[in-house]
Amino acid sequence: MALPGLSLPGLGLQPSATPTYGGNAPPPTEPAIRREDLPPQSEWRFEAAFGQPYDIRLISGHAELFGVELAPKQTYSLSGCKGAIFTWHGCQLEITGDSESEYSAQETEYAVEWLNLHGMLETAREEAQHDGGPRVLVVGPDHAGKTSLVRSVAAWAVKAGRAPTVLNLDPREGLLAPPGSLTAVAVSSQVDVENSYGITPISGPTTTPVQTPLIYSYPYRTSEKPEIYKALITRMALSVTNRLEEDAVAKQSGIIIDTPGSLNDPKSNYSVINHIVSEFNINLIISTGSEKLLNDLTRRFSANKAADEAIPVLRVTKPGGAVERDAAYMKQLRTSQIRQYFFGNSKEPLNPHSHSINYGELNIYRAKSGADTANNTSMYGGDDDDYSPEMNTASASANFEKITPSNAMTGSLVAIKFCPGNSDEDTLRDSAVMGFLYVAEVDEARKKVRFLAPHPQRWGDRALVWGSWPEAVADLLT
Numbered sequence: 386m387a388l389p390g391l392s393l394p395g396l397g398l399q400p401s402a403t404p405t406y407g408g409n410a411p412p413p414t415e416p417a418i419r420r421e422d423l424p425p426q427s428e429w430r431f432e433a434a435f436g437q438p439y440d441i442r443l444i445s446g447h448a449e450l451f452g453v454e455l456a457p458k459q460t461y462s463l464s465g466c467k468g469a470i471f472t473w474h475g476c477q478l479e480i481t482g483d484s485e486s487e488y489s490a491q492e493t494e495y496a497v498e499w500l501n502l503h504g505m506l507e508t509a510r511e512e513a514q515h516d517g518g519p520r521v522l523v524v525g526p527d528h529a530g531k532t533s534l535v536r537s538v539a540a541w542a543v544k545a546g547r548a549p550t551v552l553n554l555d556p557r558e559g560l561l562a563p564p565g566s567l568t569a570v571a572v573s574s575q576v577d578v579e580n581s582y583g584i585t586p587i588s589g590p591t592t593t594p595v596q597t598p599l600i601y602s603y604p605y606r607t608s609e610k611p612e613i614y615k616a617l618i619t620r621m622a623l624s625v626t627n628r629l630e631e632d633a634v635a636k637q638s639g640i641i642i643d644t645p646g647s648l649n650d651p652k653s654n655y656s657v658i659n660h661i662v663s664e665f666n667i668n669l670i671i672s673t674g675s676e677k678l679l680n681d682l683t684r685r686f687s688a689n690k691a692a693d694e695a696i697p698v699l700r701v702t703k704p705g706g707a708v709e710r711d712a713a714y715m716k717q718l719r720t721s722q723i724r725q726y727f728f729g730n731s732k733e734p735l736n737p738h739s740h741s742i743n744y745g746e747l748n749i750y751r752a753k754s755g756a757d758t759a760n761n762t763s764m765y766g767g768d769d770d771d772y773s774p775e776m777n778t779a780s781a782s783a784n785f786e787k788i789t790p791s792n793a794m795t796g797s798l799v800a801i802k803f804c805p806g807n808s809d810e811d812t813l814r815d816s817a818v819m820g821f822l823y824v825a826e827v828d829e830a831r832k833k834v835r836f837l838a839p840h841p842q843r844w845g846d847r848a849l850v851w852g853s854w855p856e857a858v859a860d861l862l863t
């Protein structure tokens with residue numbers, strides 16, 4: 386048994402005789418299996434590399450991964466995952482496989498704060514009047530635990546019978562969609578340990594919950610195209626508000642918004658945060674990982690305001706285990722999310738469909754990058770209170786160009802928009818996404834493109850949008 390709080394990789398192993406190997410025989414390659422006893426309110430933190438098997442089984446007690454309870458005796462494959470298995474009352478875990486880092490930790494006060502936040506949100510839901518439940522914005526620098534917090538409070542809410550709407554506004558990491566998208570989804574069934582919020586609708590039967598998210602394409606790195614980012618937020622706010630009006634449970638459950646760390650530059654005058662707050666009518670801001678941000682937002686939204694105008698800004702402790710994810714890891718994460726979108730995972734393999742289509746039948750637009758477009762205003766360009774998407778019509782008209790397919794597209798994703806192929810630029814920008822295609826091959830001689838799609842159905846004459854983000858993945862089919 387490992388000493389609580391002092392566990393290091395391998396220390397949980399039962400001592401065994403040192404094996405000796407005769408001749409040139411290779412050592413056995415059986416993965417190491419060890420058991421860890423976790424005391425109450427502690428967690429098993431791990432960083433498992435991509436492609437390296439890393440399995441965890443709950444042997445006794447209760448434990449959860451960011452709010453999602455582990456089923457006893459079930460093996461969870463957590464390869465390519467960094468996270469923590471937390472226990473409120475103590476548990477024993479069985480761990481198989483190697484990790485880059487793993488240890489048990491008892492400095493977990495953050496978890497109590499997160500649970501208190503959940504209690505607070507539950508009270509707000511119970512007291513919700515005609516304007517619905519809590520509308521929460523979570524902000525903080527990169528790697529501060531924002532996504533983990535959102536996932537935990539959403540999972541606890543679902544367990545309490547709610548259906549919170551979760552929004553991901555970080556295009557670097559997809560939610561129920563590949564990276565390069567912004568998503569809103571009403572989470573009504575239990576969140577999955579391995580698949581998080583579940584998977585999007587596919588052609589076959591599944592064991593994981595199927596969700597129907599609202600997806601918008603934002604094929605840029607976060608700060609590249611502020612005017613488009615803001616226009617999409619306005620669009621999403623409208624769609625989400627309309628959806629909530631049709632679903633009393635979702636309305637009462639409220640919304641929780643996860644944001645990228647890049648929104649927190651004070652030089653911007655917090656222009657995008659202001660925009661989100663006003664479009665979603667936010668009534669609670671959670672700040673984590675930065676004292677300065679907390680102070681700035683408190684001054685802006687809460688201090689010296691009349692009671693009916695003030696928006697409370699709450700500080701939540703950053704989890705000690707929240708780790709930085711370097712550029713190489715984030716690239717692997719993006720590739721793995723794209724692969725999973727088309728091929729599923731080991732438990733739920735998918736069979737993508739191949740579509741070979743003549744150039745003449747396609748309406749493809751290239752979303753110009755920030756460097757391409759003139760009038761590229763800064764994300765941080767002044768106060769946002771008077772922003773309206775119409776103001777950007779002139780610049781929006783320079784954002785898409787119709788193209789003929791070329792080899793440069795090979796390995797990229799294109800978004801299938803709901804709008805027709807001959808739509809104007811504002812419609813192209815604002816239209817939600819029906820799904821994504823992977824460009825497997827462009828045959829310039831025969832003027833044909835071969836796409837991979839999760840669905841067998843063709844998409845008619847709908848507009849396709851190709852952007853610079855996420856980067857092309859050359860080896861998706863290998």
Ligand SMILES: Nc1ncnc2c1ncn2[C@@H]1O[C@H](COP(=O)(O)OP(=O)(O)OP(=O)(O)O)[C@@H](O)[C@H]1O
Nearest residue numbers: 467468469527528529530531532533704706707708
């Ligand atoms: N208590 C914890 N123990 C171990 N790992 C953790 C813990 N909390 C979070 N992590 C991990 O740390 C990493 C960063 O956390 P998370 O993604 O929640 O932060 P974030 O603020 O959303 O980051 P970003 O803005 O860069 O997306 C993730 O890989 C997450 O799984």
